[in-house]
Amino acid sequence: MSPKTRAGDAAGARQTPRGAAPVADVIHNIGYRHYDGPRLGRAYARRSLFSQSLRGAYGLGRSAKSKVLPMLLAGVMCLPAGIIVAVAVATKTDELPVEYTRYAIILQAVIGLFVAAQAPQSVSRDLRFKTVPLYFSRPIETADYVVAKFAAMASAIFLLTGTPVLILYVGALLGKLDFVDQTKGFAQGMVSVALLSLLFAGIGLVIAALTPRRGFGVAAVIAVLTISYGAVSVMQGIANEQGETGAIEWIGLFSPITLIDGIGSAFLGATSAAPGQFGPDAAVGLAYLLVYAVLIAGAYGLLLRRYRKVGL
Amino acid sequence: MTVIATEGLSRRFPRVTALDRLSLDIAPGVTGLVGANGAGKSTLIKILLGLSPASEGKAAVLGLDVASEVGVIRERVGYMPEHDCLPLDVSATEFVVHMARMSGLPPSAARERTADTLRHVGLYEERYRPIGGYSTGMKQRVKLAQALVHDPQLVLLDEPTNGLDPVGRDEMLGLIRRVHTDFGISVLVTSHLLGELERTCDHVVVIDGGKLLRSSSTDDFTQATASLAVEVTDSDAYPDGTAALREALEGAGIAVATAEREADGSPASTRVLFVEVTGDPTYDAVRDAVAGLGLGLVRMEQRRHRIAEVFRTDSATADPPPGANSQSPTSRPAAGEPAPRPAAPGPSAHPHPAQQDAARQHQEGGSGDVA
Numbered sequence: 271m272s273p274k275t276r277a278g279d280a281a282g283a284r285q286t287p288r289g290a291a292p293v294a295d296v297i298h299n300i301g302y303r304h305y306d307g308p309r310l311g312r313a314y315a316r317r318s319l320f321s322q323s324l325r326g327a328y329g330l331g332r333s334a335k336s337k338v339l340p341m342l343l344a345g346v347m348c349l350p351a352g353i354i355v356a357v358a359v360a361t362k363t364d365e366l367p368v369e370y371t372r373y374a375i376i377l378q379a380v381i382g383l384f385v386a387a388q389a390p391q392s393v394s395r396d397l398r399f400k401t402v403p404l405y406f407s408r409p410i411e412t413a414d415y416v417v418a419k420f421a422a423m424a425s426a427i428f429l430l431t432g433t434p435v436l437i438l439y440v441g442a443l444l445g446k447l448d449f450v451d452q453t454k455g456f457a458q459g460m461v462s463v464a465l466l467s468l469l470f471a472g473i474g475l476v477i478a479a480l481t482p483r484r485g486f487g488v489a490a491v492i493a494v495l496t497i498s499y500g501a502v503s504v505m506q507g508i509a510n511e512q513g514e515t516g517a518i519e520w521i522g523l524f525s526p527i528t529l530i531d532g533i534g535s536a537f538l539g540a541t542s543a544a545p546g547q548f549g550p551d552a553a554v555g556l557a558y559l560l561v562y563a564v565l566i567a568g569a570y571g572l573l574l575r576r577y578r579k580v581g582l
Numbered sequence: 583m584t585v586i587a588t589e590g591l592s593r594r595f596p597r598v599t600a601l602d603r604l605s606l607d608i609a610p611g612v613t614g615l616v617g618a619n620g621a622g623k624s625t626l627i628k629i630l631l632g633l634s635p636a637s638e639g640k641a642a643v644l645g646l647d648v649a650s651e652v653g654v655i656r657e658r659v660g661y662m663p664e665h666d667c668l669p670l671d672v673s674a675t676e677f678v679v680h681m682a683r684m685s686g687l688p689p690s691a692a693r694e695r696t697a698d699t700l701r702h703v704g705l706y707e708e709r710y711r712p713i714g715g716y717s718t719g720m721k722q723r724v725k726l727a728q729a730l731v732h733d734p735q736l737v738l739l740d741e742p743t744n745g746l747d748p749v750g751r752d753e754m755l756g757l758i759r760r761v762h763t764d765f766g767i768s769v770l771v772t773s774h775l776l777g778e779l780e781r782t783c784d785h786v787v788v789i790d791g792g793k794l795l796r797s798s799s800t801d802d803f804t805q806a807t808a809s810l811a812v813e814v815t816d817s818d819a820y821p822d823g824t825a826a827l828r829e830a831l832e833g834a835g836i837a838v839a840t841a842e843r844e845a846d847g848s849p850a851s852t853r854v855l856f857v858e859v860t861g862d863p864t865y866d867a868v869r870d871a872v873a874g875l876g877l878g879l880v881r882m883e884q885r886r887h888r889i890a891e892v893f894r895t896d897s898a899t900a901d902p903p904p905g906a907n908s909q910s911p912t913s914r915p916a917a918g919e920p921a922p923r924p925a926a927p928g929p930s931a932h933p934h935p936a937q938q939d940a941a942r943q944h945q946e947g948g949s950g951d952v953a
Contacts, residue, residue: 302702302765305695305733309657309686318683331676333712399669404728407631407661408684409653 316414319405323422327388328429336391343384344430347377351434355441366442366452370459371540373438374431374466378527381470382495384430385423389474390487392423397482402577416573423471431463458538466530469562470495472569473526479576498525503545510545519550523561532558584645585610585736585768586630591639593625593792600625602792603639608770612762614779614786614800615772622792623772624664627738631661644735657686660729660737660767664744667725670714674705674724677713678731685732692731699731700724702765703757719750726757730767737761739771743778755782809839810857812868815878823877824853830871831857836864 322331328344329337351373358366374381396402405415439456443449477494478487502525509517522528522544534540535549536558542549550558586608593601601622617623628634630643632652641648643655669677675696682692700709703723708716713724722742729737742758743751759782761767773779779786780800788795812827820826831838837858857868872879 303698304766305687305691307691308688309732310688311657311686312653314686315684318680322680322683332672336671395669395671400663400665400667401669403633403663404661404667404681405684406633407656407659407663408681409656409686410684 312409312411312414315408315410316418319410319415319418320422320425323392323419324425327392327422327426339387340384340426343380343387344433347380347384347430348434348437350377351437351441355437355445358441358447359445362445364447366438366447368438369540370435370438370455371462371534371538372543373434373459374463375527375531375534375543377434378499381427381431381466382492385427385470385474385495386488386491388426389423389471389491390478390481390484392419393475393479394482394484394487397479398484412574412577415577416570420471420475420570420573423475424467427467427470428464431467432460435459435463455539458534458540462530462534462538462540465533465562466527468566469526469530472566476569476572476576479573495526499527501525502528506545510548515546515548518544518546518548519554520557522550523558526565529558529562529565533562583610584608584642586613586641586643586770588626588641589639591626591629591641592637593622593629593634594637600792601629601636604789604792604794605639606787606794606797608787609785610768611784612759612769612771612782614783615770615789616774616776616779616786617772617789618774621789623789624740625792626789627661627740627770627772630738631656631659657732658735660732660734662725662729662737662739662742664740664772666721668713668721671712673712674700674709674716674727678724678728681728682731687732695731695733696727699727702760703727703730704753718745719747719753722746722750722754723757726754726761730761730765734767736768736770739769741772741774743773743775751778758782810859810864810868810882812855812857812872812882813853813880814855814872814875815880817875817877820875820877823875824855826875827871827877828855830875831855831868834867834871836860836867 325331328340329335354366354368368376396405402415406412410418435456438459439452442452442456473494474491477490481487481490502521505521506518506528509515509521519532522532528544531540531543532550533555535542535544535547536552536555540549541547584607586606588604588606591601591604591606592599604622604626615623615626625634629636629641630648632648632655636648644658646655648655678696678700679692682695683689687695700706700723703726705720705723705727708720713721716724722745726739726742729739739758743754746754755778758769758771762769771779771782776786783800785797785799787797814823814827816823828838839856839858857864859865868882869879
């Protein structure tokens with residue numbers, strides 16, 4: 271079975287229907303046709319997995335039912351931005367009522383819900399249906415799978431969080447607000463939601479990849495996000511009450527959303543959401559960046575380890 | 583040309599040796615890989631796909647080394663796992679297109695090949711419905727389709743008939759046969775049911791405990807001897823018709839045996855005689871002998887030897903049915919004794935399959951069976 275014979279077979283098979291064409295309304299069995307076209311290899315396979323996972327995060331290519339929640343959350347995420355813009359344009363203010371960097375922090379519950387629902391959708395399904403071994407019988411490796419899933423989840427969250435920021439920016443320009451100011455704020459906002467997307471994707475996927483049961487994944491992601499935020503808020507509140515305001519910036523390191531908020535206030539000109547606005551300054555901000563980097567690297571490492579053992 | 587070649591391939595785990603110096607040489611065509619659960623079939627497939635490293639030894643698929651060219655191998659090899667692997671909430675089309683793209687096919691080619699492949703495996707309108715609503719047979723077809731969609735040169739099918747009813751089983755076996763005859767794709771199919779492989783495969787490889795037990799062409803097993811099952815009634819003159827007929831036939835110089843175990847190991851009736859067929863005259867001799875004795879002929883049917891008999895396990899050999907000792911040497915001269923279980927391991931076993939492969943390709947040269 272040399273390549274030559276295969277090509278010959280294929281050519282033969284393709285000619286058959288042409289010869290039999292004159293008879294109308296007959297379905298011809300055109301036989302098996304070999305594929306001689308390009309095989310695009312590993313990088314293409316990784317991109318394919320990325321786009322399939324990204325589409326899957328919004329329920330595209332899946333049942334109508336699975337589109338409901340992500341689309342709903344995307345709507346909920348954008349609606350306030352639309353209202354803010356409408357009000358700003360109508361009242362002709364010279365400043366948007368919400369900072370670009372602050373928007374995602376305010377709506378963190380919606381983002382949390384999205385991550386909790388879609389991260390397990392992305393990885394638990396493959397585990398539950400045991401599709402993972404099929405992927406690894408294709409020209410991809412563990413790292414490709416992890417990178418594709420991670421990037422797809424982060425992109426999905428970025429779409430969710432970036433779109434309202436974009437709406438705010440477009441609205442601000444339509445409202446003839448100061449272009450330079452708004453563009454700077456918009457850029458800072460986009461960096462902030464990009465950091466947030468990557469972090470939330472990492473945390474969500476690591477938790478979701480632990481279990482093939484989607485329900486457990488959803489519950490665990492919600493629990494981790496809300497409990498960590500709740501605990502940090504309470505601690506910060508207590509610290510603020512007792513006048514230990516120096517501790518507030520350090521406590522903020524321990525939950526994902528306050529971590530992003532801290533990085534924002536240290537480097538992206540955001541107003542801290544922490545009690546009394548005691549966000550970290552640039553020096554402490556370095557610690558925030560360090561923790562952030564460790565979390566992302568850790569999430570990637572854990573995912574790699576998780577899938578190393580998933581063979582046949 | 584070989585599609586799969588292994589040389590002294592071993593895979594050891596802390597407590598188990600899954601593969602023990604396995605040397606194989608598999609030619610194009612449909613090859614059956616037989617072995618009990620835990621014989622090392624899945625481990626072998628894992629190593630061939632580069633999913634699991636070999637402890638020692640070498641393996642090559644389509645002439646490509648498993649250790650260094652795994653990416654190319656995976657582009658050209660299809661794999662159908664034994665377990666469920668289908669997402670239930672998407673349609674077959676959606677899933678197979680995705681798998682085609684994962685194998686490196688551009689989007690338009692992936693869609694086209696998916697439509698073709700699903701049609702070839704016998705899925706039509708239902709391919710747009712979610713897989714969750716499919717029958718087991720349809721799911722198996724989708725699994726086969728995803729293994730074929732990128733037009734591989736070799737497919738590895740792990741227990742493809744698992745869970746199918748007899749009709750579905752027949753259809754799947756026919757489909758597997760077509761994968762080779764019509765599509766020109768070589769097949770390695772594992773099973774623990776020997777009867778299935780006998781019907782589907784050109785070649786059968788038996789492994790046990792990670793060792794090669796035997797590797798030879800299916801024809802060698804099944805056509806080695808032909809025998810005729812004869813059952814007669816008793817008459818007043820001959821209260822034991824079976825014994826009388828046996829005597830008459832042996833008097834005529836024909837080898838006769840009784841009471842062979844069935845393929846599944848259950849004892850057969852002692853009233854059935856197995857007559858070794860040496861040519862057409864044998865049929866006449868049997869007919870004449872029965873008529874001469876004035877017995878009623880209940881049945882007389884051709885009976886091929888089954889692979890199961892050739893590979894009967896230790897227990898069956900050690901504890902044969904009462905009549906088996908006498909018949910074994912006479913009725914099965916070529917197939918002979920079952921391959922001894924403790925087949926000489928290591929290097930001494932290696933030339934054996936290779937020789938048989940060579941012999942087989944000689945035989946098939948003229949039959950047009952090789953693609």
